Amino acid sequence: MKRTKINDLLKAPAFGTIVNVKGWVRTRRGNKNVGFIALNDGSTINNIQIVVDMARFDEEQLKDVTTGACLSVDGELVESVGSGQAAEIQARQIEVLGKCDNTYPLQKKGHSMEFLREVAHLRPRTNTFGAVFRIRHNMAMAIHTFFHQKGFYYFHTPLITASDCEGAGQMFQVTTMNLYDLKKNEDGSIDYSKDFFGRQTSLTVSGQLEGELAATALGAIYTFGPTFRAENSNTPRHLAEFWMIEPEMAFYDIDDLTALEEEFIKYCVTWALEHCKDDLQFLNNMIDKGLLERLNSVVNTDFVRLPYTEGIRILEEAEKNGHKFEFPVYWGVDLASEHERYLVEEHFKKPVIMIDYPKEIKAFYMKQNDDGKTVQGTDVLFPQIGEIIGGSVREESYDKLMNRINELNIPMKDMWWYLDTRRYGTCPHAGFGLGFERLMLFVTGMANIRDVIPFPRTPKTAEF
Amino acid sequence: MKRTKINDLLKAPAFGTIVNVKGWVRTRRGNKNVGFIALNDGSTINNIQIVVDMARFDEEQLKDVTTGACLSVDGELVESVGSGQAAEIQARQIEVLGKCDNTYPLQKKGHSMEFLREVAHLRPRTNTFGAVFRIRHNMAMAIHTFFHQKGFYYFHTPLITASDCEGAGQMFQVTTMNLYDLKKNEDGSIDYSKDFFGRQTSLTVSGQLEGELAATALGAIYTFGPTFRAENSNTPRHLAEFWMIEPEMAFYDIDDLTALEEEFIKYCVTWALEHCKDDLQFLNNMIDKGLLERLNSVVNTDFVRLPYTEGIRILEEAEKNGHKFEFPVYWGVDLASEHERYLVEEHFKKPVIMIDYPKEIKAFYMKQNDDGKTVQGTDVLFPQIGEIIGGSVREESYDKLMNRINELNIPMKDMWWYLDTRRYGTCPHAGFGLGFERLMLFVTGMANIRDVIPFPRTPKTAEF
Numbered sequence: 001m002k003r004t005k006i007n008d009l010l011k012a013p014a015f016g017t018i019v020n021v022k023g024w025v026r027t028r029r030g031n032k033n034v035g036f037i038a039l040n041d042g043s044t045i046n047n048i049q050i051v052v053d054m055a056r057f058d059e060e061q062l063k064d065v066t067t068g069a070c071l072s073v074d075g076e077l078v079e080s081v082g083s084g085q086a087a088e089i090q091a092r093q094i095e096v097l098g099k100c101d102n103t104y105p106l107q108k109k110g111h112s113m114e115f116l117r118e119v120a121h122l123r124p125r126t127n128t129f130g131a132v133f134r135i136r137h138n139m140a141m142a143i144h145t146f147f148h149q150k151g152f153y154y155f156h157t158p159l160i161t162a163s164d165c166e167g168a169g170q171m172f173q174v175t176t177m178n179l180y181d182l183k184k185n186e187d188g189s190i191d192y193s194k195d196f197f198g199r200q201t202s203l204t205v206s207g208q209l210e211g212e213l214a215a216t217a218l219g220a221i222y223t224f225g226p227t228f229r230a231e232n233s234n235t236p237r238h239l240a241e242f243w244m245i246e247p248e249m250a251f252y253d254i255d256d257l258t259a260l261e262e263e264f265i266k267y268c269v270t271w272a273l274e275h276c277k278d279d280l281q282f283l284n285n286m287i288d289k290g291l292l293e294r295l296n297s298v299v300n301t302d303f304v305r306l307p308y309t310e311g312i313r314i315l316e317e318a319e320k321n322g323h324k325f326e327f328p329v330y331w332g333v334d335l336a337s338e339h340e341r342y343l344v345e346e347h348f349k350k351p352v353i354m355i356d357y358p359k360e361i362k363a364f365y366m367k368q369n370d371d372g373k374t375v376q377g378t379d380v381l382f383p384q385i386g387e388i389i390g391g392s393v394r395e396e397s398y399d400k401l402m403n404r405i406n407e408l409n410i411p412m413k414d415m416w417w418y419l420d421t422r423r424y425g426t427c428p429h430a431g432f433g434l435g436f437e438r439l440m441l442f443v444t445g446m447a448n449i450r451d452v453i454p455f456p457r458t459p460k461t462a463e464f
Numbered sequence: 465m466k467r468t469k470i471n472d473l474l475k476a477p478a479f480g481t482i483v484n485v486k487g488w489v490r491t492r493r494g495n496k497n498v499g500f501i502a503l504n505d506g507s508t509i510n511n512i513q514i515v516v517d518m519a520r521f522d523e524e525q526l527k528d529v530t531t532g533a534c535l536s537v538d539g540e541l542v543e544s545v546g547s548g549q550a551a552e553i554q555a556r557q558i559e560v561l562g563k564c565d566n567t568y569p570l571q572k573k574g575h576s577m578e579f580l581r582e583v584a585h586l587r588p589r590t591n592t593f594g595a596v597f598r599i600r601h602n603m604a605m606a607i608h609t610f611f612h613q614k615g616f617y618y619f620h621t622p623l624i625t626a627s628d629c630e631g632a633g634q635m636f637q638v639t640t641m642n643l644y645d646l647k648k649n650e651d652g653s654i655d656y657s658k659d660f661f662g663r664q665t666s667l668t669v670s671g672q673l674e675g676e677l678a679a680t681a682l683g684a685i686y687t688f689g690p691t692f693r694a695e696n697s698n699t700p701r702h703l704a705e706f707w708m709i710e711p712e713m714a715f716y717d718i719d720d721l722t723a724l725e726e727e728f729i730k731y732c733v734t735w736a737l738e739h740c741k742d743d744l745q746f747l748n749n750m751i752d753k754g755l756l757e758r759l760n761s762v763v764n765t766d767f768v769r770l771p772y773t774e775g776i777r778i779l780e781e782a783e784k785n786g787h788k789f790e791f792p793v794y795w796g797v798d799l800a801s802e803h804e805r806y807l808v809e810e811h812f813k814k815p816v817i818m819i820d821y822p823k824e825i826k827a828f829y830m831k832q833n834d835d836g837k838t839v840q841g842t843d844v845l846f847p848q849i850g851e852i853i854g855g856s857v858r859e860e861s862y863d864k865l866m867n868r869i870n871e872l873n874i875p876m877k878d879m880w881w882y883l884d885t886r887r888y889g890t891c892p893h894a895g896f897g898l899g900f901e902r903l904m905l906f907v908t909g910m911a912n913i914r915d916v917i918p919f920p921r922t923p924k925t926a927e928f
Contacts, residue, residue, distance in 0.1 A: 005615060008615075022714070022715045024681075042684075042714070043615055043683045097891050098886075099890075100889040121881035122888070124677065124678055124681035129681075130681065133619065134617055137618040137619070141612050144605060144608050148605050153598055154600070155601070156707060156918055158918070158919045159690050159692075160636070160692075160705050160926055162926045162927065170640070172640060172660065173638070173639050174667065175636065176694045179637075179646060180654070190643055196704065196923060197921070197923070198923075198926075199926065201926050210585075210919060213586075214597070217586070217588035217589040217593075218506035218597060218598070219469065219507050230660055240661075241622060241623055241624055250505070251467055251486045420585060424532050424565075425489075425532045425533050425534040425563070425568075426561070427534040428561065454621065454678065459660060459661070459662075460662040463626065464674060464677075
């Protein structure tokens with residue numbers, strides 16, 4: 001008999017038909033007359049209830065129907081009165097495909113997040129992580145669909161790189177050299193000509209620079225791939241390996257850029273609300289009671305555009321009125337989390353896109369404003385999450401870019417190819433970066449970034 | 465004035481309206497009365513022709529309109545008689561956004577593929593690579609859409625891994641240790657407790673094993689991410705960094721698996737034929753005259769299912785009839801490219817899915833048939849390309865899997881989590897792997913794998 005996925009079964013139940021379902025036992029209860037098996041196959045957070053007329057089965061047949069066991073069940077799909085679902089299955093035949101003994105780590109419910117991280121190979125079988133990973137899929141699908149509909153091209157920038165220019169953080173070295181027999185040059189330095197790529201290489205911290213190459217050829221592109229930071233940060237917001245989305249658009253100015261940032265996030269959140277109802281409802285009930293309200297609010301709110309200078313004025317005003325900040329507020333300061341939260345959560349009570357930052361606190365490639373002091377950087381600041389997007393118009397003038405590179409003493413020897421975009425038919429362009437797991441934290445309400453990626457990589461942790 | 469993308473302009477030209485286009489000069493020609501500028505913005509392979517009434521512009525204004533320069537053009541969209549396009553623009557205003565002098569490497573047409581690899585940062589601006597990368601985007605979109613519609617979940621398996629069990633090839637080591645001051649244990653071995661992850665780590669060669677964890681929880685998943693091989697292979701078919709798609713499905717048997725493989729490839733090729741008409745036509749004209757015919761033929765052909773044993777019989781028969789193979793043919797041999805090509809291109813003249821391989825030439829995790837000799841592996845063999853997909857039903861029996869692991873002496877110390885899938889509620893399941901760039905070679909007709917990925921990583925090459 002052809003198997004039906006539980007998600008399809010529950011969507012439009014054909015009562016009275018004989019169906020086959022396959023999945024894993026979540027719970028089993030009952031008495032000597034009737035048994036109830038909650039079966040889940042991962043296609044949805046909803047279990048299908050299997051009703052077992054004990055007179056039709058002998059106990060020997062059912063002894064292996066335990067939590068975690070894998071079953072194939074044939075039976076009649078009938079309307080349900082008490083199971084919380086519209087449909088249930090009256091079992092005719094039950095086959096145990098895979099037994100599960102009582103050493104199974106997910107026997108009981110209510111494990112801590114810390115414990116579940118230790119069994120990350122099994123946690124997708126729980127309600128919470130099943131929901132999180134189905135939502136993760138949907139957010140990826142939303143992102144690809146959004147850009148595809150807008151005529152952006154998905155562009156794969158390299159993971160292994162010989163550039164270390166952007167300085168976004170410490171990098172992982174990639175090598176095939178025998179560490180027990182490292183060849184040295186005459187001056188004592190390591191002879192990288194013997195390494196796989198003939199030079200020192202690392203894992204990328206950003207695909208932006210290569211993305212700019214593509215945008216100045218294909219018009220509008222986006223990356224969506226893994227990115228790496230070798231930072232020794234043991235926090236609920238940092239991963240050593242995470243996924244980034246980096247769109248880059250020729251002929252976009254700062255208004256086009258902030259409009260795209262806002263439209264993009266709203267599209268993703270709307271997609272979640274439309275495609276992940278059951279999973280979001282579960283997370284709203286069990287993880288974060290304010291989740292659905294917060295998601296709906298973002299979709300229905302115009303984001304504020306706030307020049308940095310105006311932001312500083314508001315914060316100084318707040319201080320005058322008695323609000324205490326731990327860190328100082330003055331023009332030129334890199335805003336602390338408490339400052340951003342005050343603006344977003346207390347002053348505006350809505351998402352804020354801050355623009356026109358002091359050039360000293362932003363990257364060298366950001367477009368310089370005529371005031372000589374600020375650059376066209378944009379940070380999208382969200383309630384609870386803080387910065388969810390960082391972007392900018394890129395400096396397209398070769399001379400201005402080189403001046404800034406020289407001021408900052410950025411090593412550009414490996415960057416001739418980046419400068420060529422400004423040398424040959426340079427064009428105004430802009431782009432932004434979004435940490436996919438930051439978006440996932442916002443959309444799921446999960447508190448720790450290690451719980452929105454299947455197998456988190458953090459200092460001292462590379463299991464599975 | 466709001467810019468219109470050339471692709472949108474040409475799709476449904478609103479003749480008589482004033483439009484703005486922005487893009488890069490491909491060619492400029494003309495005489496003292498009229499000039500013609502072919503402008504491309506990357507949104508399509510098609511240029512828009514800008515017609516310049518020289519009486520309305522002085523030469524000083526136009527001197528920077530050179531190949532590669534970036535322009536913003538306002539003008540009236542009019543029907544075209546001679547440009548090969550339905551529409552052209554009568555220029556009213558031309559602004560040079562970015563000049564391009566005659567050191568621009570793409571001045572002339574007809575560069576060799578080898579030269580274009582040296583300027584991989586600029587080659588997306590050529591017709592060929594613009595087409596290839598737009599198709600690459602479309603193939604990625606086809607893949608995500610295919611799996612999304614079938615209820616598969618996109619699952620991100622880790623890139624950095626502490627496992628080295630599959631033995632699919634040599635691996636790149638990932639480290640943050642100071643290579644000038646490596647700490648050693650008492651026995652002289654390197655002290656990896658000081659490394660970032662507290663153990664030796666590498667870049668993954670496959671996400672399959674983690675994918676199986678997800679499939680036995682979410683039902684059906686797919687990966688689509690970068691994969692690495694540190695093999696010193698300088699061939700037109702090997703990359704050190706490439707993208708793989710690896711779906712993994714609970715409750716699939718071998719018939720479900722081969723049906724999915726065939727449906728999947730046909731879906732991707734059909735998508736290309738429907739969404740990439742102009743780019744494919746260009747590649748058919750310029751790169752591979754048989755391309756469109758081959759793509760259409762795959763879509764309209766039933767793939768052969770061929771048991772390995774039957775394949776050997778056919779090859780032996782061919783030898784008897786006088787066909788000469790360089791390598792020997794006998795039951796148990798790992799088929800050479802010439803054998804596969806004979807079956808696909810000469811005997812069946814259609815794609816072949818070979819199944820039921822001798823267990824000795826396939827991986828340990830493949831499901832063992834009852835004959836004790838063969839396993840349920842599947843290779844999809846294509847004309848010209850050879851193996852495009854490798855897959856199998858996975859051995860779900862803990863005992864059989866462990867026997868095979870012991871026979872092969874596979875180090876399983878780091879694989880306890882993989883074995884847990886067989887320990888706790890094991891289920892029949894299957895999966896396959898597709899090298900994205902192999903698919904790209906087939907769909908574009910390009911001859912070298914370095915020309916279907918933006919920035920190829922190969923031995924001694926990690927530029928850009």
